[in-house]
Amino acid sequence: MSEPALRKIIHLDMDAFYASVEQRDNPELRGRPVAVGGARERGVVAAASYEARQYGVRSAMPSSTALRKCPELVFVPPRFEVYKEVSRQIRAIFAEYTPLIEPVSLDEAYLDVTHNLKDVASATQIARDIRAKILAETHLTASAGISYNKFLAKLASDYRKPNGQFVVRPAQGLAFVEALAVGQFHGVGPVTAAKMNQLGIFTGADLREQPVEFLVQQFGKAGRYYFAIARAQDHRPVVADRLRKSVGSETTFAQDLHGFQDLLAGLRPSIEEVWEYCQRTGILGRTITVKVKYADFQQITRSRSTVGGIASLAVLERLCREIVEALFPLPKGVRLLGVSLSNLSNGTAAAGRQLPLGL
The missing domain is CATH 1.10.150.20 (5' to 3' exonuclease, C-terminal subdomain)
Known part of the structure; x- marks a missing residue:
């Protein structure tokens, strides 16, 4: 059996996306350690600027821990509509080069440029051009990894962050x-x-x-x-507009969570990410599952199903809240929380309703 033909894959990843958008839009935040999220006692960091990361501040970290690590940390509330609009701009740039775009989240995507719309032979040059255009149009930086499969491209995009790119050629x-x-x-x-x-x-x-x-x-x-x-093999293609079996997001916390409000705050970034996928793709999910991993690594899942599909962020939040309420009293601390949607269908065909398409 012959090996599949080599592809030219780019993984594009925006640098500290949420925090960078906030620094771009508010000059007073530039050069300062910034966290997107809630500064309240039980808040959670959704994203951290590179200045904040130098102090050890990371996404999903409790806000109280982040403030201890960086007393000068500036918290700003998330503006997801703004982030989605910037993401739309970025995706439009990708579409100038290839129709094979597989979004991973608002701020990253895989592109197959083996046969591209610009007839540019070099994937490295395409990545350079895309990053330059993103900077010119959004005033934000992106990093890129270029290789012959998705696994290596993803690894490579982390290699020259921020605002850089790295290529892993077949011989390497x-x-x-x-x-x-x-x-x-x-x-x-x-x-x-x-x-x-x-x-x-x-x-x-x-x-x-x-x-x-x-x-x-x-x-x-x-x-x-x-x-x-381990053999640098990954034959998964870049697939645009695929209907997944499920979509989910999870967060591991730097410190175990114990209180009801702690768990709700910890779930919030995952809920937002799952809902963003639904908006962008027009997908409805009928089953919501909350995953809980306790401090001793015991793992449980709890699910709720609906008849017609979860058609609003408010419904998704309410179902998650009900699932979390049923977990109490907690037998032990929680180190990981996740949210996933399954039983997915195209929103345009489900119960005559259509989710707003974010992208």
Whole structure:
């Protein structure tokens, strides 16, 4: 069986997107540590500027922790409508180069430019041109990773952040992967990385030494994915406008959450991200699931289903609130929360209603 033809994939990722938009629109915030989110005692950081990150401030961190790390931190409330409008501008730029655009979130997307609308042979040059146009039209910076598959392009986009780009060519893929710590791999979270470390797997080179049978035994179906990426292999195409089986978002917290309002605040970024996907794609989901991982790593999920689909952010928030209420009293602290929608359908055909298309 022959290998699939090599693609030219770009992963574009806006730099500190929410915080950068706030600094762009308010000159007084430029050069200062900024957090998008609530400054209240039980607030959570939704995004942090690079100035704030130098102090160790990160997204999903409790606001109180962020303030201890950076007493000069400036909190600003999120303006999601503004972020969506900027995202629309960015997607319009992408569309000038290729119709094969797979959005990941408001601020990142994969582009397949193997055959592009500009007839430019170099994916590196296309990435450079797109980043320059984003800067000219939005006054914001983006980083890019360029490679022959999505896994490597995603890794490469983090390599020269902020406002840079990095290319991993076919002859470099294997060496690039083997030198990285497994915790840097997209798709390997902190818990999985810790388990790999316990098994003596610390780098891509260590991972490549493991038989596929061993990886499947230890990690289930994901073991085959780990086996492939250790060899710099990823045959997933860039797919535009796909209808997913589910859409979800989750957050791991720097400190365990205990109170009802803590959990609601912790869920908020995930709820916003899931709803943004629904708006952008016109998708309705009929089942909402809240995922909870406790401090001892015990994991539970709780779901609610509707007849016609969750057609508003208010309904999504209400269902999440009801699920969280039913969890109390908590048996222990919560280290991770997630929200997902399933039983998806095209909103234009569901119950005669249509979600506003964000993009």
